[in-house]
Amino acid sequence: MSDRRPIRLGVLISGSGTNLQAIIDRIAAGTLDAEVAIVISSRPSAYGLKRAEAAGIQTMTLSKEIYADPITADEVIASTLLREKVDYVIMAGYMRMVHAPILQAFQNRVVNLHPALLPSFRGAHAIQDAFDYGVKVTGVTVHFADDKYDCGPIIAQRPLAVEEGWDVDELEVHIHQIEHVLYPDTIQLLAEGRVHVDGNKVRIDPPAEA
Secondary structure: OOOOOOEEEEEEEOOOOHHHHHHHHHHHHOOOOEEEEEEEEOOOOOHHHHHHHHOOOEEEEOOHHHHOOHHHHHHHHHHHHHHOOOOEEEEOOOOOOOOHHHHHHOOOOEEEEEOOOOOOOOOOOHHHHHHHHOOOEEEEEEEEOOOOOOOOOEEEEEEEEOOOOOOHHHHHHHHHHHHHHHHHHHHHHHHOOOEEEEOOEEEEOOOOOO
16 A cells, blocks of 8 residues: 555446445455545446445436436536546446546546457457357456547456356356456556556556565
8 A cells, every 4th residue: 555645536337336346345455545436327226326325435326318418418427526536437337438528527547447358349248249259268458448439548458268168157257256356456556656648558667666
């Protein structure tokens, strides 16, 4: 853990929030120099909202009426995140693209998690698509989001060898296990100030001398 102040996170979710929980747990364990300032959900029924509330984290849900205009929705989200003085926007199972209002307010500070090794298997069905293709190795990618779906500079990747006999559900379990470690690990790199964007690539500084 460093002496610098914890970075403030705004977490965007749409569903169960297991990656949000992994972040909350790592913060509680003292191995992630961060605090979750707010959790914003695109769905009022998202179980991740309950996880946030159980941890005493402020939450916000946007209505379908606001989301009918994606730019207006992202203006609301961006203004909320700015008001909360968020350092990084963490997409954790957020099933919508982010647009200019968020991307411009948090340039190179919007982070996404993808359950495949980008640039392979972009899109919302990456685990199924990789399984159907019969890959022997897949994995997880953490990257900065941009204005294209599942693009943007790659911060971290972790491979997973696909064992013979796995069905798609077993593959998904193993992918999620990697996500729950890799995402907090990557956010810690951000907290330590070790991540630098250089064009379409990311440079990671070595750990500081103890």
